Amino acid sequence: MKIALDAMGGDFAPAVTVEGAVETVNELPDTEVVLAGDEPALLRELSSKKYPQGRISIVHATEVVGMEEPPLQAVRKKKDSSLRRAVEMVKAGQADAAVSAGNSGAMMALALFLLGRSEGVERPAIATEMPSFENPFLLLDAGANVDCSAENVLQFALMGQRPRVGLLSRGEEPSKGNELTKEAFKLLEKSSVNFIGNIESRAVFLGHADVVVCDGFVGNIFLKTSEGLAEVVLKMIRREIGASRVGKLGYLLMKSGIRNFKKKTDYDEYGGAPLLGIRGTCFISHGRSSPKAIKNALTKAAEFARTRAHEAISAEIREYHASGKTPVAG
Amino acid sequence: MKIALDAMGGDFAPAVTVEGAVETVNELPDTEVVLAGDEPALLRELSSKKYPQGRISIVHATEVVGMEEPPLQAVRKKKDSSLRRAVEMVKAGQADAAVSAGNSGAMMALALFLLGRSEGVERPAIATEMPSFENPFLLLDAGANVDCSAENVLQFALMGQRPRVGLLSRGEEPSKGNELTKEAFKLLEKSSVNFIGNIESRAVFLGHADVVVCDGFVGNIFLKTSEGLAEVVLKMIRREIGASRVGKLGYLLMKSGIRNFKKKTDYDEYGGAPLLGIRGTCFISHGRSSPKAIKNALTKAAEFARTRAHEAISAEIREYHASGKTPVAG
Numbered sequence: 001m002k003i004a005l006d007a008m009g010g011d012f013a014p015a016v017t018v019e020g021a022v023e024t025v026n027e028l029p030d031t032e033v034v035l036a037g038d039e040p041a042l043l044r045e046l047s048s049k050k051y052p053q054g055r056i057s058i059v060h061a062t063e064v065v066g067m068e069e070p071p072l073q074a075v076r077k078k079k080d081s082s083l084r085r086a087v088e089m090v091k092a093g094q095a096d097a098a099v100s101a102g103n104s105g106a107m108m109a110l111a112l113f114l115l116g117r118s119e120g121v122e123r124p125a126i127a128t129e130m131p132s133f134e135n136p137f138l139l140l141d142a143g144a145n146v147d148c149s150a151e152n153v154l155q156f157a158l159m160g161q162r163p164r165v166g167l168l169s170r171g172e173e174p175s176k177g178n179e180l181t182k183e184a185f186k187l188l189e190k191s192s193v194n195f196i197g198n199i200e201s202r203a204v205f206l207g208h209a210d211v212v213v214c215d216g217f218v219g220n221i222f223l224k225t226s227e228g229l230a231e232v233v234l235k236m237i238r239r240e241i242g243a244s245r246v247g248k249l250g251y252l253l254m255k256s257g258i259r260n261f262k263k264k265t266d267y268d269e270y271g272g273a274p275l276l277g278i279r280g281t282c283f284i285s286h287g288r289s290s291p292k293a294i295k296n297a298l299t300k301a302a303e304f305a306r307t308r309a310h311e312a313i314s315a316e317i318r319e320y321h322a323s324g325k326t327p328v329a330g
Numbered sequence: 331m332k333i334a335l336d337a338m339g340g341d342f343a344p345a346v347t348v349e350g351a352v353e354t355v356n357e358l359p360d361t362e363v364v365l366a367g368d369e370p371a372l373l374r375e376l377s378s379k380k381y382p383q384g385r386i387s388i389v390h391a392t393e394v395v396g397m398e399e400p401p402l403q404a405v406r407k408k409k410d411s412s413l414r415r416a417v418e419m420v421k422a423g424q425a426d427a428a429v430s431a432g433n434s435g436a437m438m439a440l441a442l443f444l445l446g447r448s449e450g451v452e453r454p455a456i457a458t459e460m461p462s463f464e465n466p467f468l469l470l471d472a473g474a475n476v477d478c479s480a481e482n483v484l485q486f487a488l489m490g491q492r493p494r495v496g497l498l499s500r501g502e503e504p505s506k507g508n509e510l511t512k513e514a515f516k517l518l519e520k521s522s523v524n525f526i527g528n529i530e531s532r533a534v535f536l537g538h539a540d541v542v543v544c545d546g547f548v549g550n551i552f553l554k555t556s557e558g559l560a561e562v563v564l565k566m567i568r569r570e571i572g573a574s575r576v577g578k579l580g581y582l583l584m585k586s587g588i589r590n591f592k593k594k595t596d597y598d599e600y601g602g603a604p605l606l607g608i609r610g611t612c613f614i615s616h617g618r619s620s621p622k623a624i625k626n627a628l629t630k631a632a633e634f635a636r637t638r639a640h641e642a643i644s645a646e647i648r649e650y651h652a653s654g655k656t657p658v659a660g
Contacts, residue, residue: 068503133562133569143500146508169548173398178547197461201551202558206402215510220500221531225555228532232463233563239463260566 001030002087004095005294007037008064009102014038014258017101018045020294023250025055027295031302034095036085037063040330061085065102067287080256083107087114088279096305097313099272099297101289107282108144108275114286115280120321123152125159126217126284128223130269134207138162142273143214143220150183151212157193159276160211161309166199168214168222172258174198180215188213238311256265271296274304281305331360334425335624337367338394338412339432341617344368355385357625364425366391366415372622386636390449391415395432397617401439413437418445420610426635427611429602429627438474438605445610448644450651453482454607455546456491456614458553458599464537468492471546472553472586474604478545482512486648487523489606490541491639496529498544498552504528509546520542522650544576554579574575601626604634606643611635 005025007017014037021033031057039060046056065074078084080176083102089095100107102320108124117124124142140156141148156167167184169177174185176198188195196311199209201222214222241251271293272283281304285297304310333354337347344367351363362385365372369390376386391412395404408414413432419425430437438454447454470486471478487495489572493546499507504515506528516591518525527550529539531552544552572578601623602613615627636642 053590068501070505133565146500168545168551170476170554171398175400178545181547195394200558205558205562210434213506217557218510218548218551221498221551222555224500225531225552228535229556229559230563231532235463235561248369324626 001096001305002032002034002043003298003301003305004034004036004059004089004098005298006098006102007035007042007058008082009100009283010289010294011067011101012177012289013101014041014045015100016289016291017294018042018049019291021048021056022049022051023295023313024298025051025289027059029303030174031055031298032057034059034086034089037064037082038062040153041265044235048087050330056133059085065106067103069103069106069107071103074103074106075109075113080210082244084110084114087111087280087282090282091115093308096296097301099283099284099294099301101285101287101294102299104143104284107284111278111280111282115278115282118279118310118317119276120314120317121159122155123158124275126273127221128219130226132207136211136270137204137207137209138211139214139223140211140276141176141216141219142223143216144275145216145218147217148180148215150180153180153184153185153215154191154193155317156213157188157191157195157211157262160198160213161195161312161313162210162215164196164208164210165193166196166204166209166212168201168204168212168218169198170200172198172200180199184213192289192323220287240244258298261290268293269296272298272300274301274309275307276310277317278310279314281310331363331426331635332362332424333628334364334366334416334419334428335628335637336428336430336432336437337365337372337388338391338414339430340615340619340624341397341431342619343431344375345373345620345621346377347624348372349621349627350619351378351386351555352376352381353621353625354628355381357600358629358632361385361628363628364389364416364419366419367394367412368392387416389419397433397437397634399433401433401435403647404433404436405439405443414440414444417441417610417612419613420534421445427613427631429613429615429624429631430623431615431617431627434473435612437614440612441605441608441612445608445612446526448609448640448647450647451489452485453478454488454605456549456603457490457606458603460548460553460556461533461600462537465540466600467534467539468541469535470541470543470606471549471551471552473546473550474605476547476550477547478510480510480517483510483514483543483545484517484521484523485523485607485647487518487525487541487544488511488650489643490543491643492540493524494526494540495523496526496534496539496542498534498542498548499528500530502528502530514543517563522653539545567650592630598623599626602628602630604631604639606640607647608640609644610639 086098127140128142458472
């Protein structure tokens with residue numbers, strides 16, 4: 001598998017992206033990484049690294065899309081951005097997947113513009129894997145579409161491709177929720193999806209669903225609230241414990257346990273999230289990604305491309321449309 | 331202060347509500363509690379308790395509003411519910427505030443029906459106090475209004491009555507968000523509110539805002555995600571730590587630190603949340619409230635009524651309307 005990496009994307013690029021690429025080719029025997037970005041800067045980063053010859057290459061790009069740049073502007077004005085180069089390689093069949101830790105909105109826009117939507121898909125979504133007390137679950141949409149229709153939410157469920165789909169809401173009864181979730185509930189109930197009904201956050205974290213669907217604004221609030229709270233909870237526990245000598249000793253003894261917990265909930269471990277509903281494989285990774293997170297995103301993208309997962313998703317959507325289950329108007 | 335308590339509301343009523351009332355009158359010298367509910371059941375609960383004579387009384391009610399009952403049905407059909415009796419006492423001037431750990435939607439509906447909205451308020455909101463790494467912050471709306479307008483969100487900010495108001499969104503720039511938050515951003519910017527802009531969950535938990543506003547669906551997701559995750563994080567840490575003997579010892583040594591952390595983040599400590607924008611003082615408390623949570627809700631409600639906080643909120647809204655800052659149409 002050959003993965004194109006936007007080597008200039010993310011808060012710590014290109015140092016972290018190059019390091020992630022090097023770790024990937026050192027660990028995965030059958031993977032190549034193409035770094036898209038400023039060639040002199042990338043050569044400098046690579047010069048001190050050890051990796052199998054020929055498994056990392058560079059495609060020069062003169063521009064970088066800023067983290068806060070409006071996506072459409074990035075598409076229209078930055079014709080030579082590292083992000084665009086990475087996606088273009090997928091379009092041209094020169095890479096099996098593209099990965100970026102940069103501007104996720106811009107990547108979605110470029111993926112839509114260059115690769116296009118899968119047949120029948122109205123809105124591609126970001127599918128983020130998150131840990132629970134039991135197995136991880138998939139959250140979608142995690143932020144691509146801030147204003148969604150009920151039909152969009154149903155498609156997210158179809159694209160999720162896992163059993164036990166829950167609709168994130170504010171109570172378990174069908175009547176609990178806003179206009180969007182009430183309408184989406186009806187569509188999900190009638191669909192072929194294994195729909196378990198509305199689900200609240202607590203049940204999500206206990207592992208009661210494999211896929212959690214919602215509009216991208218709510219999904220992003222859910223994701224960021226989880227990440228932010230987990231970070232602050234650990235900070236608060238450390239502060240409380242630091243206040244006593246006995247507590248400090250206890251913390252030292254617990255360290256490996258806390259490390260295991262962190263490992264299981266660490267964003268780095270989850271690495272990247274695919275854009276689902278795109279004709280091709282594109283993964284986004286957190287702006288604050290570490291080399292390990294980049295490596296995990298590259299690894300996941302390679303796996304996703306190898307299993308041709310995006311084709312399975314297209315088939316699912318086609319089947320839904322063919323079944324004649326046309327959505328009920330709101 | 332005389333507080334009317336819906337003694338039949340909540341998952342563990344009336345045992346927990348009566349115990350909470352008893353603790354309240356034993357601790358607060360100038361407070362009376364009126365228990366609304368099934369008199370024989372309440373007398374049974376009270377028979378074994380010690381408390382100052384005359385400080386707890388009973389108003390008999392034959393019906394109970396179920397936790398999942400549709401609010402309008404509760405208003406129309408249950409004319410003799412304990413919840414209704416409690417709110418009616420506020421209306422009749424027989425109590426300074428009403429508190430319920432029961433159906434929050436039904437309490438909002440009854441408060442609107444019996445007491446009415448404060449002048450100029452479009453939608454009353456639930457204002458929940460939550461802990462952060464620094465000071466607590468107020469989240470509103472925490473769940474009363476699932477579909478809101480930008481003007482509603484602005485009013486939530488005015489009702490919050492604290493400095494540093496943030497708009498919960500998916501990025502800090504004004505352009506980040508959905509249609510509602512983009513419009514609310516414009517209104518907040520022009521208003522008299524000390525608006526600090528969009529805020530993401532992480533910054534909220536670090537204590538960067540005193541008031542966090544959003545629509546009630548998103549607010550409820552934020553609240554439940556925080557509660558659910560905090561619970562599951564502790565569960566996961568305990569599981570990881572229980573896996574090693576040294577870790578277990580460490581946990582024992584850390585116990586007081588963990589206890590302090592829990593105390594600071596415990597829902598029980600925050601107790602109750604006022605309905606803001608109502609002509610009168612009504613507090614809702616978690617369905618799973620402990621006696622301590624009930625006591626804290628009663629105590630907060632008494633304080634809220636004593637300082638006539640709802641009148642200050644009405645004044646704020648009146649002033650906003652008088653200033654001629656009429657909202658800009660979307």
